[in-house]
Each structure stands twice: as C-alpha cells, then as structure tokens.
Amino acid sequence: MSSNNESIGKTFFVVIGLCLICAIFVSTAAVGLRPMQNENKLLDAQKNILAAVGMLDGADVKAQFEKHVQIRLVDLDTGEFVDQDPLTYDYRKMMKDPAGSISLDEKDDQAKIKTRAKIAPVYLAYAEGVASKNVTSLVLPVHGYGLWSTMHGFLALDKDGNTIKGLNYYEHGETPGLGAEIQNPKWVAQFVGKKLMDDAGNPAIKILKPGNADATSAHQVDGLSGATITSNGVQNTFAFWSGAKGFAPFLTKVRQGALNNG
Numbered sequence: 610m611s612s613n614n615e616s617i618g619k620t621f622f623v624v625i626g627l628c629l630i631c632a633i634f635v636s637t638a639a640v641g642l643r644p645m646q647n648e649n650k651l652l653d654a655q656k657n658i659l660a661a662v663g664m665l666d667g668a669d670v671k672a673q674f675e676k677h678v679q680i681r682l683v684d685l686d687t688g689e690f691v692d693q694d695p696l697t698y699d700y701r702k703m704m705k706d707p708a709g710s711i712s713l714d715e716k717d718d719q720a721k722i723k724t725r726a727k728i729a730p731v732y733l734a735y736a737e738g739v740a741s742k743n744v745t746s747l748v749l750p751v752h753g754y755g756l757w758s759t760m761h762g763f764l765a766l767d768k769d770g771n772t773i774k775g776l777n778y779y780e781h782g783e784t785p786g787l788g789a790e791i792q793n794p795k796w797v798a799q800f801v802g803k804k805l806m807d808d809a810g811n812p813a814i815k816i817l818k819p820g821n822a823d824a825t826s827a828h829q830v831d832g833l834s835g836a837t838i839t840s841n842g843v844q845n846t847f848a849f850w851s852g853a854k855g856f857a858p859f860l861t862k863v864r865q866g867a868l869n870n871g
Contacts, residue, residue: 653779661765661777662734662746678748679733686727688858690867695730700750703728713854720753720849721842731859733868734765744768744868749856753846756838758782760791760846766805770863776800788839799830805851810861812851816844 703709832840
C-alpha cells in the first residue's frame with residue numbers, strides 16, 4: 610500500500626513539475642515575442658493605411674509610411690486636434706477604457722459598438738512626402754458590428770473631407786464568401802469617388818440591395834449578395850462615423866480649412 614502511495618505521489622509530483630516548467634516556458638516565450646508581435650501589428654496597420662490611400666507600392670512599408678503619413682489625434686466631440694503623442698496613445702484600449710471613452714445611447718449607436726473613445730487618431734497622407742506640407746488625403750479608422758463580428762477598417766477621403774478615395778477592411782469575423790467580401794477589391798472599389806456627405810453636411814452613403822444602386826449617384830453603393838446583415842453593418846458604420854458622434858465635427862473643420870491651418 611505504501612509503495613502504491615509513493616508511486617502515486619511521485620507521478621503527481623512529476624506532473625506538477627512538468628506543468629510548472631511548461632507554464633514558465635510559455636510565459637517566457639509570450640513575453641519575449643510580444644515586441645515582435647507589436648511590431649508586426651504596427652506594420653500591418655501601416656500597410657492597410659497606405660493601401661487605403663493607394664500609396665502601397667511594395668516598398669519598405671515602415672519607411673514609406675514615415676515618409677508619406679502623419680498621425681494626429683482628434684477630440685471627437687470638438688473636432689479639434691489634440692496636442693498629445695499619437696505613438697503612445699492606444700486607441701483600441703481607449704475604446705473600452707471608462708476614463709478614455711463614452712457610453713453610447715442606443716439611438717446614437719448605429720454601429721452597435723456600445724462605447725466610443727473620446728480621442729481618435731487620424732492619418733494625414735502627403736503624396737509628395739510629409740515635408741511638403743501638402744495634405745492630399747486623410748484616413749479615418751472606422752468600426753461597426755456586422756453579422757458575427759466588429760468590422761475594423763480604414764476610410765480614406767480626399768483632402769476635401771468628403772470624397773471617398775478608398776475603403777480597406779482589415780479585421781473582421783464575417784462569413785467567408787459572403788460577408789467577408791467586404792475585403793473584395795471589386796466591391797470596395799464602388800465607394801471610390803462617392804461623397805460621404807450631402808450638400809447639407811449630413812451622412813449620405815446608401816448601401817442598397819445588390820443591383821439597385823444607381824452608378825451615377827454620388828452616394829449609392831450595391832450591397833453584398835447574400836450578406837444583407839453585413840451590408841447593413843457597413844451602412845451603419847458609415848452612418849455613425851460620418852455623424853455627430855463620429856468624425857463629423859472634425860470633417861466640418863477640414864472643410865473649413867483645418868488641414869491647412871494645422
């Protein structure tokens with residue numbers, strides 16, 4: 610009996626020991642790889658921002674981004690630039706941080722995101738380089754809920770703050786072959802040249818049932834075939850982020866010359 614107890618005890622000790630060793634190994638690997646993971650995440654974001662404005666040419670992404678893109682922070686309530694280091698600001702974290710975000714009433718939350726950061730980054734693109742001080746376009750981070758997931762993307766606008774130059778969804782969990790077609794270049798190409806706002810400054814993009822959009826319209830786009838809820842999610846994302854709780858205060862200032870005044 611004693612021999613059996615000793616055997617069980619030794620086995621238990623070995624199992625516990627192996628678990629501790631594995632836990633230490635995994636923890637050490639996770640900590641060691643974190644800087645590389647963060648760097649890859651940053652490079653991926655830079656790549657998608659450049660793609661949204663049509664400046665991704667396969668060159669060194671980091672160097673290209675630093676040459677052509679300036680990051681600024683904007684107070685979404687006032688539309689004013691914020692004098693804060695954008696490189697140390699964690700936008701995704703602030704979306705959920707009670708101190709750095711606001712809760713949205715259901716009537717204001719078209720995008721179904723529940724909370725919204727008080728401060729958001731915007732990306733100013735310079736075709737001739739940041740040193741030229743000639744902004745040619747701007748990129749806004751947008752997100753909203755689709756069928757299964759929160760869909761994150763970058764919306765590129767002309768320097769007029771209204772004409773769409775590109776839309777690049779880079780993170781979502783929508784159904785492959787259906788809702789996931791939000792990443793299909795042929796579908797997002799429909800948005801290029803459309804006007805985000807109408808003449809009165811109201812959100813104007815309309816995503817209709819497939820085949821119903823008027824190609825000559827400044828605001829209409831065909832939805833995704835077989836993915837009505839995802840299409841509605843994109844529609845709601847546009848409605849929210851071009852509205853008063855989104856980037857509307859900032860875009861109003863852009864149309865008033867804020868990009869020229871710094």
